[in-house]
């Protein structure tokens with residue numbers, strides 16, 4: 493397993509339980525990939541080192557899986573956004589709409605009101621079209637246009653509609669950011685959960701260890717959760733990513749009153765501020781640690797976070813997919829290995845399925861899967 497994040501841990505565990513000997517390597521000095529959490533020595537707060545991760549899923553098996561390895565405590569993600577000099581509730585819900593338009597509409601009135609604002613675009617292709625069809629120009633301008641410009645570094649007219657489809661629009665006062673049936677936070681953080689997944693006699697973990705793809709033929713099989721293009725030495729070009737910068741700062745008491753505050757205005761340089769202690773509402777801490785987050789183009793020495801997946805990247809991706817298919821004993825997995833924007837629950841689902849497919853292929857004597865899930 494190259495990479496000790498969720499994909500490597502979950503696949504490794506399934507294969508170890510099936511009797512295989514697994515070595516998990518990671519270049520970092522910790523496990524958990526970008527889900528890594530660690531307590532801040534100064535405040536005692538559990539910090540989401542690589543930015544906010546909230547576990548939510550509709551997949552009962554995945555929910556059962558994570559609960560086997562960690563105690564999940566109730567957590568509802570209630571995001572706020574500061575835009576045009578006010579604080580609003582997200583995702584866009586009846587409170588947001590009434591506050592924004594200074595009205596006291598009931599659900600059906602608001603539905604009709606927004607329908608009247610929304611553009612009639614039958615099959616929205618771009619993020620902007622999707623937003624205009626979804627909420628109309630005013631709410632789009634306040635909450636989505638500037639934020640998306642900052643997050644993705646390009647105009648929402650160049651982005652696919654799918655990015656916005658992640659977010660709900662509600663004509664009631666439900667301000668839970670996610671639709672899913674199951675939602676929570678691991679009591680002791682994600683790293684402890686992943687440590688327990690990796691805690692099996694068949695699994696050895698080697699940290700601070702770079703894996704050279706040239707070593708792949710020396711192993712029975714390699715599951716690569718690093719960047720797909722990185723496996724090939726970027727010889728067909730670099731797949732585009734957005735990277736994140738986190739400016740850490742501290743405060744006394746409660747700085748912003750919620751875990752995540754977005755900033756919708758384009759002239760505010762950051763996208764959001766995360767106050768980590770609010771991710772553990774069952775704990776109490778006098779002081780606070782926060783991240784001011786901003787996004788930019790990912791350079792060769794930066795951490796890749798969000799795959800961009802625009803037309804140019806998809807063309808290059810097709811070339812890498814062909815290259816991957818020509819490699820015998822490697823399966824490319826996870827967010828970086830398949831170059832897709834994946835939530836944690838989807839990562840676990842695909843990892844469980846990938847491990848089962850791999851075991852079946854072994855048993856049947858058929859070729860191992862090239863990808864945990866086809867990237868295109």
Ligand code: UDP
Pocket residue numbers: 573582635636637639640643655656658659754755756
């Ligand atoms: N988005 C936005 N305004 C917001 C929050 C999100 O325009 O206040 C857009 C933005 O383009 C973002 C996408 O919706 O990339 C998905 O948002 P989500 O909160 O799922 O992003 P994540 O937390 O995964 O970065």
